[in-house]
Amino acid sequence: MGAMSRRRDLWVLAVLVVLTGCADRDRPAIADGRLTATPGGLDFQRVAVFDGREAQVVLRNVGRARINVDEAWVEGPAGAWQVSFTHEGPHTLVPGSECTLRVRFAPSESGPLPATLVVRSDAKREPLIRVPLQGAGVDAWARVSPRQLDFGRIEAESSKTLNVTVINPTDMPVEVTPKLLGADRDEFSAATVSLGAGEQREVPITFSPGRVGRKQVALAVSPCRGCSDVAVQVAAESLDRAVVAEPPELDFGAIPVDKDSFRLARLHNISTEPMTVTELTLGGTEASFSHGAPGLPLVLAPGEVRSWEMRYSPGHMGPAEDKATFRVESKRNPTTDVALRGFGGAAELCVSPLNHDFGRKPIGSKTAVVVNVKNCGASNGGPLTLYGLEFHSLDGHPDTDVQFNVVPMQLPHRLLPGEEVNLKVFFEPTRAGATSGRLLMTTDVYSGNSTEIDFTGSAQEHAPCTLDISPVALDFGTVAPGKGAVLGVKVANHGGDLCAVKNMRLRDDGGGVFTMPGGALDGLVMYPGDWFSFMVAFSAPAAGGDFAGLLQLEPANPTHPLVLVPLTAHSQNACLVPSPRFVDYGVARPDCPMVPREVNYLNACRAPVTVSGVNIGPGTTDGEFVLNDTPGTPFTLEPGDGFTVEVGYLAQVNGLNLSPLFVASSDLPAPLLVPLIGESSKNVEKTDAFVQQDGSKVDVLFVVDNTASMVEEQPRIVSAMPAFADAALAKGVDLHVAVTTTGIDAATNACPGGARGGEAGRFFPVDNSRPRILTNTTPDLAGVLRKNVDVGQCAAVEQGFEAVRRALSDPLVNGADDPRTPERNDGNKGFLRDEAALVVVFMGDEDDHSPDSVDTYVRFLQGRKGVNQPQRMTIYAIAPTASGCPTSGGAGTRYAEAAARTGGEVLSVCTPDYAPLLRAVANKAFSAQDRFPLSEAPDAGSLVVRVNGSPVTTGWSYDGATNSVVFSTAPSPGAKVEIRYRRACGG
Incomplete structure (x- = not known):
């Protein structure tokens, strides 16, 4: 039903009231009262829907008798009009008195809403009076937007304000009232606003959380006075912290001393507001932790994750802890911390060599190289496990046709700290031309589980081998139970071309009684006319018996690819006891007559024995051993009697010679064996060369460890340099001093000097930013030397011996520039003087890991000054000793061995002061030899x-x-x- 119909059809009784406050007198019987209303009509004009407006109507008794006003009501639209007396009744009006009515117009719909105020009294002539009422409802209420507010996720103790837009599209003023509901309404605030005609305003709603969690709250906005509420959905969450570390702790695990491990510290802004990170600092309790350039300050966008690289390079063994602190612009949480943990000491893989060129070999040959795999980590670093060894082709051929192979081993193979295993890798070419391959080694080492070792080689075709094997069979005769004997096999190349022979080994070891004392021979290449000999041993078991075995060789001859040498032996107790049981002539010369040797035989039985023959059996070179004095056979030897055989060695055939001396007796099915062994050498002339030293001239080379673990030790080295310089200057020595590092391969720019830590024997600094070869005339020698030994900490592997070998070898030692490197003028020319003594001082907190043996490097250094002039080349070391300390990595056994062999000294790297050793170096007397x-x-x-x-x-x-x-x-x-x-x- 429409609004106008309702106005026509709905008439309500407004209010029935009892008069009070008017004069209360007796009403005359013949007089009458008359009631008037002022004003005679009310026009409220336009009023906003749900708003209200009031006016008063004064009722006056203008008659002569009192009147009782009984009630007043409004006839009109329901709910739009209200009337009430301003005083409580009863309302009795004496002549001239008045009462007041309050009329309120509150339209609930728009449009004209006329009505009539009706007042009933007990006046006789006019009991009802009517007052016309006019008014119109206007649809005036604010429009509210948006209907949803999302405050997102903000940190507690912060605040965020969002606005609700209210618009009054009418020409009437409107009052807007926001109301907050819910358990968390106390963390929000809003204010009532009034809107003029056509006005638009922003109503601020502020979220100021004090408690953490999702908020239960709603916003009800009353768009006008009396209007129904408009619901605005509110979403909000309060966080304990906006910027969190993911993860809150970086555990670098166990890392070898001197190695680097990098982890990313991540900050995540989990709020929906930008957060500013201003600073990154470390706690400073552990020098092993560091970080790159932080690039701060910066703003973390909502939800953004940023990373910072953290580095752990343990400078000591054992646990390490620190804290990275990020400063954040936040009232509640001004910092976000990341715990840093690590452990110095871990399994460390050292492999040498990492690549090898076998060179040019004949097809059918077999050439070996030994690859050393070592767990060179600290003693507390734990085991290293080798899981896999796989060869792959790198020359385009399938892996099944790779020309390299490795001796199989039982896998997985575990290496404790300091333990090592040697892998024998072979080049066995079957086709001509160049070839390459790689051995992929899988381990559980911290730095990565795959290590690649590269191999190259090339092969040529040659004529088939023509071999002469002597003897064609090895007969050990009789050997007493529990005793052993050796004989030899000679392999000679009688052809006119190279001959490759491989896999010289026992094909059948007779149940373990036959062995090759020198081990199986993998392969060798012989030139025409060359030959070689090798030994085969027989160990007679205690039970004796007859034994047979088989020796094999594989020559490069397609028609005869396999040569077999039968092995036979008999063992039983014999009546004859020889003394000695074998004859070794040692190394002889063809021009030096060897003194004949005697073998005595004794009949140890209780019965006579008949000796039926004494002879030298087939050997590697028949005729090299001769019988000089032998009793005629046969003869009978009574119990306890003996005889002597004299054997000479001619030593005319160069190399190793072996032959059997046999004595046949009646108690044996096979003659009794006494092996004859001799070696002939043609090397007669010898020259020993020396260069006399000058006691007043000394060349000193410092080799400083530049690995990352030298955090504690390098400052001590720098501090000790003045002691060395002062002592050398005081002695008046003509001094050359240079510094290089233990780094071979370039690492990072964290190291100064221009070579990124990979000096590889070049003197520091490679960029020539300071003098590199210092002398006793260098201004401020101590100061410059202090700077030159401050080499930084960035390398990973200490190769001090290798660095020295390169420093004192061509092209560095005699060249002003190394042609192999891009840096200019980086040669070492001018340092090493023939007439000067050489002193090498190694300084490091871990032992040397150079690829070759200590003996190789010592002989090289002695060769620079004369092998038999040890006082002209001395090695000193500041290195780990057997006692060790938390800041050192294992014992410096290689440095200690080198120092001992050259008359030098070793000072523990754990010593707080290195000056005493350096004074000893400077004061060493190099007297003339x-x-x-x-x-x-x-x-x-x-x-x-x-x-x-x-x-x-x-x-x-x-x-x-x-x-x-x-x-x-x-x-x-x-x-x-x-x-x-x-x-x-x-x-």
């Missing part, structure tokens, strides 16, 4: 001495006790001394 030891015993009268190329016949003598040539007056510094002699014959 007057005694020159020979490497072998000379023939009397064969000595020829030359100084600077000229023969010297007087002023020297030979001291047989020390096997030295002694000068009465020492040669002058720098003099070249050569002593040539003929090796004495062995006897």
Whole structure:
């Protein structure tokens, strides 16, 4: 039903009231009262729907008798009009008195809403009076938007304000009232606003959380006075912290000392507001942790994750802890921390070599190289496990046709700290041309589970091998139970081309009784006319018996690819007991007659024995051993009797010679064996060369560990340098000093000097930012030396010996520039002087990991100054010792061995002051050498001495006790001394 119909059809009784406050007198019987209303009509004009407007109507008794006003009501639209007395009744009006009515117009719909105010009294002539009422409802209420507010996720103790837009599209003023509901309404605030005609306003709603969690709250907005509420959905959450670390702790795990491990510290802004990160700092309790350039301040967008690289390079063994602190612009949580943990010491994989070129080999050959795999981590670093070894082709051929292979081993293979295993890798070419392959080694080492070792080689075709094998069978005769014997096989190349032979091994070891003392021979290549011999041993079991075995060789001959040498032996207790059981002539010379050796035989039985024959059986070279004095056979040997056999060795065939000496007796089915062994060498002449040292000239090379674990030690090295410089200057030594590092391969720019930590023997600094070869005349020698030993900490592997070998080898030692590198003028020319003594000082907190043996490097360094002049080349070391300490990585056994072999010293790297050792180095007396030891015993009268190329016949003598040539007056510094002699014959 429409609004106008309702106005026509609905008439309500407004209010029935009882008059009060008017005069209360007796009403005359013949008089009458008259009631008037002022004003005679009300027009409320336009009023907003749900708003209200009031006016008063005054009722006055203008008659002569009192009147009782009984009630007043409005006839009109229901709910739009209200009337009430301003005073409580009863309302009795005496003549001239008045009462007041309050009329309220509150339209609930728009449009004209006329009505009539009706007042009923007990007046006789006019009991009802009517007052017309006019008014119109206007649809005036604010429009509210949006209907949803999302405050997102913000940190507690912060605040965020969002606005609700209210618009009044009418020409009437409107009052808008926001109301907050719900359990968390106390964390929100809003204010009532009034809107003028056509006005638009923003109503701020502020979220100021104090408690953490999702909020239960709603917003009800009353768009006008009396209007129904408009619901606005509200979503909000309060966080304990807006910026969180993911993860809150970085555990680097166990890392070898000197190695690097990198982890990412991540900050996540889990709020919906931007957050500013201003600073990154470390706690400073552990020097092993560091970070890259932080790039702060920066703003983390809502939901954004940023990462910072953190580095752990343990400078000591054992646990390490620190904290990375990020400063955040936040009232509640001004910092976000990331815990840093690590452990110094882990399994560390050292592999040498990482690549190898086998060179050019014949097809059918077999060449081996040993790859050393070592767990070179600290003693507390735990085991390393080798899981897999796989060869892959790199030359385009399938993996099934790869020309390289490795000796199989039981996998997985576990290596404890310090343990190592040698992998034998073979090149066995079956096709001509160049080839390459890689061995992929899988381990559980921290830095990555795959290590690649590359191999190259090339193969050529040659004519089929023509071999001569002697003897064609090995017969060990009789060997007493529990005893052993060795015989030999000789392989000679009788062809006109190269001959490759491989896989010389026991095909059948007779149940374990036959062995090859030198081990199986993988392969070798012989030139025409060359030959070689190898031993085969027989170990007779206690039970005796007859045994057979088989030896094999594989020559490069397609028609005869396999050669077999039968092995036979018998073992039982014999009546004859030989003494000695074998004869070893040692190393002989063809021109030196060997003293014959005797073998005595005793009949240890209680019965006579008949000796039926004495002979030398087939050997590697028949005729090298001869019988000089032998009793005629047959003869009978009574119990307890004996006889002697004299055997000579001619030593005319170069190399190893083996033959069997057989004695046949009546108690044995096979003759009794006594092996004959000798080696002939043609190397007769020998020259020992020396360069006389100058006691006033010293070349000193410092080799400083530049790995990441040198955090504690490098400052001590720097501090000790003035002690060395002052002592050297005080002694007046003509000094050359240089510094290099233990780094071979470039690492990172964290190391100064221009080579990124990979000096590879070049003197520091490679970029020539300071003098690299210092002398006793260098201004502020101590200061420059301090700077030069401050080499940084970025390398991963200590290869001190290898660095020295490269530093003192071509092209560095004699060149001003290394042609292999892009850096200019990075050679070491001018440092090493022939007449000066050489001192090498290694400084590091972990042992050397260079690829070759200590002996190789020591011989190289001694060769720079003369092998038999140890005082001219001395090695010192500041390195880990057996006692160790938390900041060192294992014991420096290689450095200690090198120092001991050259007369040097080792100081523990754990010592807080390195100055005493460096003073000892500087104060070492390099006196002139007057005694020159020979490497072998000379023939009397064969000595020829030359100084600077000229023969010297007087002023020297030979001291047989020390096997030295002694000068009465020492040669002058720098003099070249050569002593040539003929090796004495062995006897």
